[in-house]
Amino acid sequence: MPDALDMMTQDGATAAPARRPIPGQQAAAILMLLFSEEQAAEILARLEPEEVRQLSEMMYTVADIGAEDINEVLDMFIDKARNRTMLGYKAEEQIEGMLKRALGDRRAETMLTKIAPKKAGGGLEALKWMDPVEIALLVEHEHPQIAAVVLSFLKPEIAANxxxxxxxxxxxxxxxxxxxxGPVSPEAVETIEALLVNQGAAPRGGGSASSSGGTSDAAAIMNIINKRESQRIIRAVTKRDKEIARRIEDEMFVFADLIQLDAKDLGTxxxxxxxxxLVPALKGAEDKLRDKMFGCMSSRAAQSIADEIADRGPMPMSEVLEAQRAVIQVAKRMADAGDIVIGGGGDEYV
Structure with missing residues (x-):
């Protein structure tokens, strides 16, 4: 129980309750209103569309804040600015360099395609601000290759729509x-920029080339649309190229995705x-997934597997990945048989 003296001021009056800290989004909105219109516009121009929407909505709610709140926000800003480091400076170049040294150019490029944030260059930035309906109308009468390039620059959720x-x-x-x-040519980018210019959506941006697309992008979209549609598309792709279809399916559900299964299906x-x-597969698993899978076993079985993992010591990554792929194949067979439910996007009800 707090000391009674802590609850009293010097003149004997009860002290005011401690102020709750201002939430980060609200603080950002207050700070934006302190800038000039030109300064605020420069900041907003660097944000994603959803961030602009959220921040703009919040600014309407904080327009009548008091001096005390303003001082608190300025203190927060100064503290954060003081603690900033240069760690993120040219981080992309550093990450790319270390991955290429560790994995080799080809494997590093494959991994970077999956994990690096997408960037749209020049005029293609306008795509981020367009509604899915507008984008669909933009490409529906264009060559399918142009539509594919456009989708490669979009977030999977938007691309799926x-x-x-x-x-x-x-x-x-x-x-x-x-x-x-593969790598997108400057000519393809210029074609898309010209379409955007005709729609009044963007200035020309110079048509810089970029490496985009791949089975990872296709799989990400397939995971979002409903299962019936994704299966239809995969069957059509299989008729054209079985290997490409297999690679898309392999990336639609990977070992780490097992964390999404409910306890009953994971137990099955x-x-x-x-x-x-299980031993090599779990050796390379994230702690959260490993704990969840252990939770589906008896305590004795879980301990036995954990002991075996510890006893095996370091394992070749190739052995771990092969075991994880084999587990996914078992999961897919069970899903096909209706024993468990995995992956799939969209809302489907019967």
């Missing part, structure tokens, strides 16, 4: 082209796996 607005036969072609898309999967497969 755009794809579903296209005719079914076009969807199949666009997904195939997206999955096989775990009971169908032998320890010789």
């Amino acid at each position: 755009v794809l579903q607005l296209l005719p079914p036969e076009a969807q199949e072609d666009v997904v195939f082209r997206l999955a096989t898309l 999967l775990v009971r169908g796996l032998e320890s010789k497969l």
Whole structure:
């Protein structure tokens, strides 16, 4: 219990309750209102569309704050500014360099395609601000390759919405082209920028080339659209190129995605796996997933697997990845048989 003296001021009056700290988003909105219109505009221009929307909404709610709140926000800003470091300076170049040294150019490029944030250069920045319907109308009469390039510059959620607005036969072609898309030529970027200019959406940006697309992008979109549609598209891609279709499916559900299974389905999967497969697979698993899978076992079985993992010591990454792929294949067979439910996007009810 706090000391009574702590609750009293010097003249004997009860002290005011401690102020709650101002939430970060609210503090950012207050700070924006302290800037000049020109300064605030420069900041907003660097944000994502959703960030601009949220911040703008918040600014309307804090327009009548008092001097005490303003001082608190300024103190917060100064503290954060004082603690900033240069760690993030040219971080992209550093990450790319270390990955290429560790994995080699080809494997590093594959990984960077999956994990690096997407960037749209020049005039293509306008795509981020457009509604999916507008983007679909922009590309529906263009060559499917142009549509594939456009989707490669969009976030998976937006790209999935755009794809579903296209005719079914076009969807199949666009997904195939997206999955096989390599480095995008400056000419292709210029074509898209010209379309945007005609729509009054963007100035020309110089048509800089960029490396985009691939089976990872296609898989990310397939995971968002409903299962029936994704299966139809995968079947169509399979007719054109079985290997591309297989790679898309492999990336639609990977070992780390097992964390999304509910306890019942994960338990069913775990009971169908032998320890010789579980041990190397769990050796390279994230702690959260490993704990969740252990939670689906009896305490004795979980301890046995944990002991075996510890006893095995370091394992070759190739062995770990092979075991994880084998676990996913078992999961897919169970899903096909209706024993468990995995992956799939969209709302489907029966």
